[in-house]
Amino acid sequence: xxxxxxxxxxxxxxxxxxxxxxxxxxxxxxxxxxxxxxxxxxxxxxxxxxxxxxxxxxxxxxxxxxxxxxxxxxxxxxxxxxxxxxxxxxxxxxxxxxxxxxxxxxxxxxxxxxxxxxxxxxxxxxxxxxxxxxxxxxxxxxxxxxxxxxxxxxxxxxxxxxxxxxxxxxxxxxxxxxxxxxxxxxxxxxxxxxxxxxxxxxxxxxxxxxxxxxxxxxxxxxxxxxxxxxxxxxxxxxxxxxxxxxxxxxxxxxxxxxxxxxxxxxxxxxxxxxxxxxxxxxxxxxxxxxxxxxxxxxxxxxxxxxxxxxxxxxxxxxxxxxxxxx
Amino acid sequence: xxxxxxxxxxxxxxxxxxxxxxxxxxxxxxxxxxxxxxxxxxxxxxxxxxxxxxxxxxxxxxxxxxxxxxxxxxxxxxxxxxxxxxxxxxxxxxxxxxxxxxxxxxxxxxxxxxxxxxxxxxxxxxxxxxxxxxxxxxxxxxxxxxxxxxxxxxxxxxxxxxxxxxxxxxxxxxxxxxxxxxxxxxxxxxxxxxxxxxxxxxxxxxxxxxxxxxxxxxxxxxxxxxxxxxxxxxxxxxxxxxxxxxxxxxxxxxxxxxxxxxxxxxxxxxxxxxxxxxxxxxxxxxxxxxxxxxxxxxxxxxxxxxxxxxxxxxxxxxxxxxxxxxxxxxxxxxxxxxxxxxxxxxxxxxxxxxxxxxxxxxxxxxxxxxxxxxxxxx
Numbered sequence: 287x288x289x290x291x292x293x294x295x296x297x298x299x300x301x302x303x304x305x306x307x308x309x310x311x312x313x314x315x316x317x318x319x320x321x322x323x324x325x326x327x328x329x330x331x332x333x334x335x336x337x338x339x340x341x342x343x344x345x346x347x348x349x350x351x352x353x354x355x356x357x358x359x360x361x362x363x364x365x366x367x368x369x370x371x372x373x374x375x376x377x378x379x380x381x382x383x384x385x386x387x388x389x390x391x392x393x394x395x396x397x398x399x400x401x402x403x404x405x406x407x408x409x410x411x412x413x414x415x416x417x418x419x420x421x422x423x424x425x426x427x428x429x430x431x432x433x434x435x436x437x438x439x440x441x442x443x444x445x446x447x448x449x450x451x452x453x454x455x456x457x458x459x460x461x462x463x464x465x466x467x468x469x470x471x472x473x474x475x476x477x478x479x480x481x482x483x484x485x486x487x488x489x490x491x492x493x494x495x496x497x498x499x500x501x502x503x504x505x506x507x508x509x510x511x512x513x514x515x516x517x518x519x520x521x522x523x524x525x526x527x528x529x530x531x532x533x534x535x536x537x538x539x540x541x542x543x544x545x546x547x548x549x550x551x552x553x554x555x556x557x558x559x560x561x562x563x564x565x566x567x568x569x570x571x572x573x574x575x576x577x578x579x580x581x582x583x584x585x586x587x588x589x590x591x592x593x594x595x596x597x598x599x600x601x602x603x604x605x606x607x608x609x610x611x612x
Numbered sequence: 613x614x615x616x617x618x619x620x621x622x623x624x625x626x627x628x629x630x631x632x633x634x635x636x637x638x639x640x641x642x643x644x645x646x647x648x649x650x651x652x653x654x655x656x657x658x659x660x661x662x663x664x665x666x667x668x669x670x671x672x673x674x675x676x677x678x679x680x681x682x683x684x685x686x687x688x689x690x691x692x693x694x695x696x697x698x699x700x701x702x703x704x705x706x707x708x709x710x711x712x713x714x715x716x717x718x719x720x721x722x723x724x725x726x727x728x729x730x731x732x733x734x735x736x737x738x739x740x741x742x743x744x745x746x747x748x749x750x751x752x753x754x755x756x757x758x759x760x761x762x763x764x765x766x767x768x769x770x771x772x773x774x775x776x777x778x779x780x781x782x783x784x785x786x787x788x789x790x791x792x793x794x795x796x797x798x799x800x801x802x803x804x805x806x807x808x809x810x811x812x813x814x815x816x817x818x819x820x821x822x823x824x825x826x827x828x829x830x831x832x833x834x835x836x837x838x839x840x841x842x843x844x845x846x847x848x849x850x851x852x853x854x855x856x857x858x859x860x861x862x863x864x865x866x867x868x869x870x871x872x873x874x875x876x877x878x879x880x881x882x883x884x885x886x887x888x889x890x891x892x893x894x895x896x897x898x899x900x901x902x903x904x905x906x907x908x909x910x911x912x913x914x915x916x917x918x919x920x921x922x923x924x925x926x927x928x929x930x931x932x933x934x935x936x937x938x939x940x941x942x943x944x945x946x947x948x949x950x951x952x953x954x955x956x957x958x959x960x961x962x963x964x965x966x967x968x969x970x971x972x973x974x975x976x977x978x979x980x981x982x983x984x985x986x987x988x989x990x
Contacts, residue, residue: 287621287680288614289900289907295613331613488981503986508977509970515981516924523901530615549893594893601892602885609874 289526295331295338302339306346313350313407317378321352323360325467325533327376333467333532337474337525344478347579349435353587354383354404357471358464359412365460366420366453385411385423385441390589391596393461396421400441401429403590410448411441418455422448433586434579462537469544469591470528473551476587477518477525480555480562483580484514487562507565514561517554524550542604549597552588559584615903621684624677628688631661636694642950644814648771655698655726664698665724668708672720679909682854683902690863693871701855703730703776706793706846709914710834715795719774731772733763733779733796733820734843740765741971743778744788744840748822750779755829757781757794759802759822765965769805769818772798776846777822782837791839795831802826812954848915850966851923854902858926862895862933865955869937884940891936894929901925917979920972927962927969934959 291299305315316322325336336357343352350356355375359382363372374380385400386393394400394413402411402425410422424447426440456464488511491502501507528547531540559581563570570577592600617625637654640647658664666681668674675681685697704723707716722728739745748761759779769775774797781792798805802825807815834842849855869888872878880888905922909915934956938945945952963969977983 287617287683287903287907288910289904290613290910292613334613488983492983499986500984502977502983505970505974505977505986508981508983508986509973511981511983512924512973512976515976516921516928519918519921520897520901520925523904524897526613526904527615527900530613534614534616546893546896549890550897594890595886598886598889598893599882601889605892606870606873606880606885606888608876 289523291338291526295334298335299338299342302342303346306343306348309348313355313381314378316350316352316356317376320376322356322378323364323372323376325357325471326360326364326372331530331533333470334526334529336467337471337529340471341474341478341481341525344475344583345482347435347479347482347576347583349406351381351383351404351406351408351436353468353471353475354402354436355381355406355408358384358404358468361464361467362412362414362420362456363453365456365464368420368451368453371450371452381408382410382412382422383408385413386590390586391592394441397443399443400445402439402441404436405439406437408437408439410450411439411445412452413441414456414461418457420452420456422450422452424448431586433582435583436586459537462541463532465591466528466532466537466540466544469541469548470525470532472587472590473521473525473528473544473547476551476555476584477521479580479583479587480514480551480558481518483559483562483577484511484518487511487565487577488515491565510561510564514554514558518558521547521550521554538604542601545597545601548591549594549601552594552597555584556581556588615900617684621681624681625684625688628663628685629692631663632688632692632694635661636692640695640951644812644816648814648816651695652726652729652771654695658697659724659726664700664726665704665720668704668720668724672708672716673722673724674720679906680903683859683899683906686854686857686859686902687863687899689857689860691867693864693867694860696857696860696864698726699856700724700726700730701852702846702850703732705849705855706776706842707795707833709845710793710838710842714830715833719795728774729768729772730774730776731766731769731798731818731820732846733766733769733775733777735765736762737764741968743843744791746778746780746791748777748779750777750781750792750794750827752781752829756826757829757832759794759796759825759827761822763820763822764817765808766805766818766820767816767965769798769820770807770815774798775803775820776833778839778843781839785837788840789837791843792836793833793839793842794827795833796822796825796827800825800827810957812957814954845914847967848919851919851926851972852902852905852915853898853922853926854906858930859899859902862926862930863899865937866891866895866933869940873940878941880940887936888940891929891933894932898922898925898929917975920967920975921980923966924969924972924976927972930959930962 325332328335383405396415415421423445429438431438524547528543531543569575665674666677667679670676750757750759777794777796782790802823804821805818808817853859873880
């Protein structure tokens with residue numbers, strides 16, 4: 287048992303941070319660095335790699351659709367064996383994104399209305415048909431989404447087919463495995479967004495002076511910041527474990543670990559980002575300041591595949607099943 | 613990164629499970645004094661089977677294993693619903709790090725065997741959160757110190773053989789710079805323990821009075837004036853939830869509640885089930901964080917101020933879990949007072965002992981987040 291990041295994982299964080307900080311490269315740079323579809327390429331601990339990249343991109347508030355187009359869709363394509371489409375996606379030539387139910391709680395049902403997640407620059411949406419096969423659908427117009435760093439697009443119930451070879455049917459296990467990977471990566475996105483919000487706010491209260499002293503010298507302020515930092519550190523431990531479990535444990539265990547981390551990160555991230563708003567004061571709720579942009583991103587990531595309450599319900603169903611039924 | 617057991621860890625886990633299946637005791641007795649004696653017996657049994665001092669060198673009675681084995685021990689005890697391991701990680705590590713060769717070989721084997729029990733004499737009536745205000749004085753006279761003072765909240769003092777005493781030895785040196793650490797046999801003439809009965813009826817706490825007790829100078833731990841450094845190092849371990857068995861204690865409580873819900877002996881509707889899952893998420897976060905903390909020690913590094921993060925996560929998990937247990941189990945513990953109420957009171961103490969929640973937040977804010985110390989500027 288060794289829960290430390292490896293040297294390679296640390297190096298990957300640096301690569302992702304460099305790409306995130308260089309706004310000129312965007313999707314081409316991500317694909318060129320081999321970060322699109324990374325979880326399926328990277329072999330052992332592939333989801334850890336994808337999660338660390340998602341965390342860094344979220345930290346920099348980079349408007350690239352990494353979770354949806356860089357992780358989720360490639361994971362579906364890898365599971366279905368759609369090698370041609372997957373290669374095109376990994377090389378940055380084709381951009382596919384998942385279609386969710388309108389409440390974002392789960393993948394859309396084929397033939398029902400949906401919302402494409404992380405759809406910036408997407409060529410088509412992916413839905414799972416009744417026979418388990420992937421189907422590419424044309425996307426409708428963008429919603430007026432709360433998160434300004436990511437694009438949502440409507441998918442009508444009668445969305446037109448986009449003719450793409452998308453491999454064979456996904457098994458139930460494929461779907462659970464994909465769900466575990468995506469939940470872990472969403473947890474990382476939440477964590478990266480919230481960590482940066484808190485770091486900025488802590489830097490602010492170190493400098494901001496009132497009553498002749500830095501406001502960060504007041505215990506009331508310190509304890510708000512500390513509480514948020516503690517939640518985030520615990521959530522980070524959960525996220526690392528879930529990302530590791532997503533490829534290394536059975537589907538059932540991987541999903542439980544992923545739900546645990548998504549719940550922990552959803553709670554911690556909203557709390558930390560709200561704390562950051564409090565520490566900055568009124569400016570954080572205006573267009574003069576980015577704090578509310580981070581909060582908006584967190585609110586969306588919480589909702590995708592279910593917020594902490596949804597995870598608690600699913601966890602209870604799994605762990606508290608009557609003896610013998612499990 | 614690999615959260616999986618190594619083959620050696622898996623073998624250890626199997627061996628531990630087999631041992632527990634054969635040796636685990638029935639539930640603890642209700643009477644607080646009988647419960648203490650029961651736990652001491654359990655700790656000696658664990659020790660004689662080799663389940664204490666896992667990361668300690670074999671020459672001191674340990675197993676010489678990696679720190680991560682402490683997580684396995686805590687997980688297995690907790691998941692099996694067994695009583696927790698002895699809370700000795702903090703005191704044993706203080707002696708390991710600061711003791712002389714003679715002190716280590718005298719004390720560590722019997723500490724790890726749980727045949728000699730220790731308490732820590734830190735808090736005083738006028739030195740609680742402000743620990744550096746300790747007044748208990750030890751005056752060097754020839755080959756011995758003469759100790760005069762009054763300690764309070766000394767856990768396990770009534771049942772201990774030795775006290776790790778934080779005391780003032782260096783006249784003229786202020787606050788924390790004037791403190792040293794003495795190893796004091798509690799049967800020394802001039803030492804008296806008086807129990808403080810807790811809200812749940814245990815005599816775990818005591819006041820310890822020192823009235824001219826003479827302690828050989830050879831019982832000084834570390835250098836004169838090094839007491840504060842030793843205390844801080846020790847607290848780094850005491851705040852580690854696996855070092856003192858808290859993870860095992862909490863997972864046992866959750867395991868027992870979940871078992872009762874699964875077999876239907878406790879009725880739990882949707883909101884109760886959601887609350888139980890929330891408590892599990894919190895406790896699981898703590899367990900995973902502890903694995904990360906213990907992994908960070910694999911290269912030999914010692915606990916730092918980040919230990920306060922662990923203590924605060926522990927406090928959150930403990931207090932949430934106990935609310936959930938009390939709420940889901942309903943009025944039973946109020947109609948016939950039982951162990952659930954005891955555990956609930958302990959969860960409230962969690963944010964007081966070992967440094968209050970507020971002290972832990974002070975440490976995180978100043979030493980981890982780098983915020984300025986307001987006490988200095990005002």
